[in-house]
Amino acid sequence: MTGNVDTDRRQLDEVTTELLERYSGVDHLRARIDVGAVHSPELWRRFADTGLLSALIQEDRGGAGLTPQHLPGVLHAMGYHAVPEPFLETAVLGATAFEAFSDHPESSARLEALAEGELIVGIRLSHLDPYVVFGEDADLVLDIEAEGRVTAYRPEELEVEGLNAVDPLRPVARVTPRGAGEVLGTSPRIATRLRTLAVAGAACQLAGAARRLVDMTVEYVSVRHQFDRPVGSFQAVKHKIADVAVGVDMAEAAAASALGDLTQDDAAHRAAVAKAYAGQAADRANVEALQLHGGTGFTWEYHLHFWLKRVMSLSAAYGTTTTHRRALAQDLLTHMNKEQ
Amino acid sequence: MMATKGTDVFDGSVDEFRTQVRQWLSENVPAEKLRPWTTREGFDQHRQWERTLFEGGYAAVDWPVEYEGLGAGLRHTITFAEEYYRARAPERVNMGGLYLLGPVLMQYGTEEQRRRWIPDLLSCSTVWCQGFSEPGAGSDLGSLRTRADRDGDHYVVNGQKIWTSMGGFADWIFALVRTDPEAAKKRKHAGISFLCIDLRSPGVEVRPLTMVDGTQGFAEVFFTDVRVPVENVVGKVDQGWQIAMSTLGFERGAVFGDHAKFSNDVAALAGLVRQRGFTDDTLALDELGRVLVTTEVYRANVYRLAALSEAGGDLDRTASINKLYWTEMQHDIFATGLRLMAEEGAVIGDPGTIGRDDPVTAHAWQEWHHRYWYARAAMIFGGTSEIQRNIISERVLGLPKEPRPS
Numbered sequence: 130m131t132g133n134v135d136t137d138r139r140q141l142d143e144v145t146t147e148l149l150e151r152y153s154g155v156d157h158l159r160a161r162i163d164v165g166a167v168h169s170p171e172l173w174r175r176f177a178d179t180g181l182l183s184a185l186i187q188e189d190r191g192g193a194g195l196t197p198q199h200l201p202g203v204l205h206a207m208g209y210h211a212v213p214e215p216f217l218e219t220a221v222l223g224a225t226a227f228e229a230f231s232d233h234p235e236s237s238a239r240l241e242a243l244a245e246g247e248l249i250v251g252i253r254l255s256h257l258d259p260y261v262v263f264g265e266d267a268d269l270v271l272d273i274e275a276e277g278r279v280t281a282y283r284p285e286e287l288e289v290e291g292l293n294a295v296d297p298l299r300p301v302a303r304v305t306p307r308g309a310g311e312v313l314g315t316s317p318r319i320a321t322r323l324r325t326l327a328v329a330g331a332a333c334q335l336a337g338a339a340r341r342l343v344d345m346t347v348e349y350v351s352v353r354h355q356f357d358r359p360v361g362s363f364q365a366v367k368h369k370i371a372d373v374a375v376g377v378d379m380a381e382a383a384a385a386s387a388l389g390d391l392t393q394d395d396a397a398h399r400a401a402v403a404k405a406y407a408g409q410a411a412d413r414a415n416v417e418a419l420q421l422h423g424g425t426g427f428t429w430e431y432h433l434h435f436w437l438k439r440v441m442s443l444s445a446a447y448g449t450t451t452t453h454r455r456a457l458a459q460d461l462l463t464h465m466n467k468e469q
Numbered sequence: 470m471m472a473t474k475g476t477d478v479f480d481g482s483v484d485e486f487r488t489q490v491r492q493w494l495s496e497n498v499p500a501e502k503l504r505p506w507t508t509r510e511g512f513d514q515h516r517q518w519e520r521t522l523f524e525g526g527y528a529a530v531d532w533p534v535e536y537e538g539l540g541a542g543l544r545h546t547i548t549f550a551e552e553y554y555r556a557r558a559p560e561r562v563n564m565g566g567l568y569l570l571g572p573v574l575m576q577y578g579t580e581e582q583r584r585r586w587i588p589d590l591l592s593c594s595t596v597w598c599q600g601f602s603e604p605g606a607g608s609d610l611g612s613l614r615t616r617a618d619r620d621g622d623h624y625v626v627n628g629q630k631i632w633t634s635m636g637g638f639a640d641w642i643f644a645l646v647r648t649d650p651e652a653a654k655k656r657k658h659a660g661i662s663f664l665c666i667d668l669r670s671p672g673v674e675v676r677p678l679t680m681v682d683g684t685q686g687f688a689e690v691f692f693t694d695v696r697v698p699v700e701n702v703v704g705k706v707d708q709g710w711q712i713a714m715s716t717l718g719f720e721r722g723a724v725f726g727d728h729a730k731f732s733n734d735v736a737a738l739a740g741l742v743r744q745r746g747f748t749d750d751t752l753a754l755d756e757l758g759r760v761l762v763t764t765e766v767y768r769a770n771v772y773r774l775a776a777l778s779e780a781g782g783d784l785d786r787t788a789s790i791n792k793l794y795w796t797e798m799q800h801d802i803f804a805t806g807l808r809l810m811a812e813e814g815a816v817i818g819d820p821g822t823i824g825r826d827d828p829v830t831a832h833a834w835q836e837w838h839h840r841y842w843y844a845r846a847a848m849i850f851g852g853t854s855e856i857q858r859n860i861i862s863e864r865v866l867g868l869p870k871e872p873r874p875s
Contacts, residue, residue: 135780343866347866347867347868351867351868351869358869359869361862361868361869362868362869362870362871362872363871364855364858364859364871366868367858367859367863367868368859368862370862370866371859371861371862371866372793372858374790374861374862374865374866375790375794375861378790379766379767379769379770379790380766382766382769382770382773383765383766383769383770385769385773386769386773398765399765399769402761402765402766402769403766403769405759405762406763406766409759409762451758453762454757454758454759454762455751455755455758456758457758457761458739458754458755458757458758458761459754461735461736461739461757462739462742462743462757465736465740465743
């Protein structure tokens with residue numbers, strides 16, 4: 130790493146994209162469904178070997194010592210490739226939590242295991258989202274309470290019920306603690322940081338998945354001919370795609386800004402804005418992508434559905450557009466009352 | 470106190486500059502709200518305000534120092550705009566001159582043209598309007614027919630321009646005219662020149678058009694044998710189309726800092742939600758939240774484009790996306806406001822009916838209606854939303870071109 134955020138980010142984006150194009154393409158997605166196990170230890174091992182899992186772990190512990198500011202492109206790529214792994218939950222939220230509670234006796238060992246690809250983390254933000262993504266695969270579930278307490282539960286302390294997920298490649302579970310768990314620490318600041326990261330990270334992935342829908346649609350309407358011309362040359366088609374593309378472009382701007390300096394007072398605000406907007410833009414992308422693919426888009430054989438379902442699943446995760454909109458509106462009204 | 474010029478002021482953080490601008494604005498922004506610029510009295514007040522800005526050194530903070538600007542970089546330009554809107558300073562009435570013609574003169578003009586027009590433009594002694602659209606040339610601007618025939622060292626201009634913003638108040642017009650009407654037979658965009666015309670010339674007739682809201686914001690401009698010196702052509706004769714495309718790019722591209730204006734509007738909207746007693750109404754909160762989110766996303770985009778520009782990136786591809794986004798967002802703000810006014814939306818309220826302490830004061834209902842209609846206009850001027858969608862789909866996304874009529 131060079132120490133220059135922009136340069137490091139570009140390098141990281143390139144490495145990630147190369148890895149995902151090679152090992153997490155459509156064939157991989159289909160294979161995971163066929164074998165009936167979404168999480169792939171082989172792919173996860175590659176993430177570990179490339180250093181992706183230890184990106185946020187401090188250098189003296191063998192990590193890359195990067196910050197979330199380096200990660201918008203990586204998370205965007207995870208969405209763009211519909212990667213069926215809990216990267217955000219483990220490498221971003223898990224690593225941040227263990228680093229933040231580094232005084233806890235288990236943290237060092239957990240960070241080491243996480244970096245090696247031997248610890249999968251599930252995240253429960255109970256006040257925002259009751260479900261835990263990859264809950265059945267998680268070696269540890271972190272429950273992050275709004276008041277600031279972060280509790281770790283081992284699988285044996287949990288009742289985990291896998292649910293019928295809208296996106297088969299983003300499995301979700303209902304998780305009920307059966308034991309006391311182990312409190313990593315209590316800090317409203319850290320809990321807010323984790324929540325902000327979850328929301329901002331989901332926004333980045335959502336923007337990436339929506340971008341894939343735009344690209345696939347542009348490609349499809351450019352080759353599909355009707356009335357002796359590509360259907361993409363008809364204005365009715367073009368204008369729909371243009372509207373979707375504007376939304377996705379802006380969602381990318383907001384998502385990148387959300388992962389900017391997280392020490393700023395408005396970090397949580399930026400994350401909520403990004404998630405609310407990305408959900409709105411992705412919803413539009415979902416609707417028009419399927420519409421413009423016609424019958425082809427409805428087939429299991431064609432791969433559009435992976436991204437249609439990914440944006441649906443991510444839109445519902447870590448606070449919906451409506452949740453964030455209303456909370457932001459209430460914040461604004463409260464802020465105005467204080468000013469008077 | 471005059472603003473300090475030059476790069477050394479802008480090397481450091483923006484904080485010092487922010488303080489300086491805030492101080493100046495607090496001392497200079499008129500306490501009384503100006504009359505609307507669509508009236509003669511209001512226009513003169515706004516022109517006076519432009520003069521005050523000029524004298525303070527703040528007429529064009531991002532213009533290069535050699536043209537009497539402050540030479541500010543993008544971060545400082547954004548900071549200035551943020552402070553400008555925070556102070557709720559008057560609407561600018563010289564944007565066409567400053568941000569459309571100004572850059573054209575810097576890029577394509579001669580030294581003599583710059584000396585002649587820039588100082589008066591900057592001090593707002595001369596107000597400029599844009600003469601592009603014609604009755605038969607709107608979205609299809611290349612079909613324009615106003616012609617300029619060479620006669621010695623003059624052009625003789627005949628034709629008509631329309632939808633000319635501020636046409637009723639402007640002193641000069643920068644217009645697209647056909648200097649080689651024959652060339653159009655081969656290629657529509659050939660033979661067009663960019664010509665500056667004094668609106669006081671004999672043969673010019675300006676007829677203000679009354680807009681839907683009853684104001685006279687735009688006009689028709691007729692030219693009958695108007696004699697214009699040949700040295701008023703900017704750039705090369707017959708090659709005005711390229712310049713026109715650059716000015717449209719300026720018009721569509723990011724106005725760095727205008728997110729602060731929209732934040733004021735959202736604050737006003739929040740004031741309206743409270744005033745109407747909708748603070749616990751989930752639908753009203755959803756509407757307010759949606760508008761807040763779109764304006765905050767716009768802010769993120771302004772900063773992204775500033776960073777891109779500072780890194781030497783090309784903003785051309787972003788202009789149409791930017792224009793389509795902000796015009797739709799702006800419409801959403803004001804249309805949402807009218808919806809939230811509920812039954813009061815049927816009445817154009819007297820500014821006096823709203824309490825002085827309410828943020829809505831700055832957006833008296835009358836002004837809300839004015840801004841609403843402006844928002845509708847913005848989806849048409851500078852290239853309609855439909856034209857922007859064509860550009861985005863063909864030039865940004867690379868979709869196949871629509872077969873052109875032969």
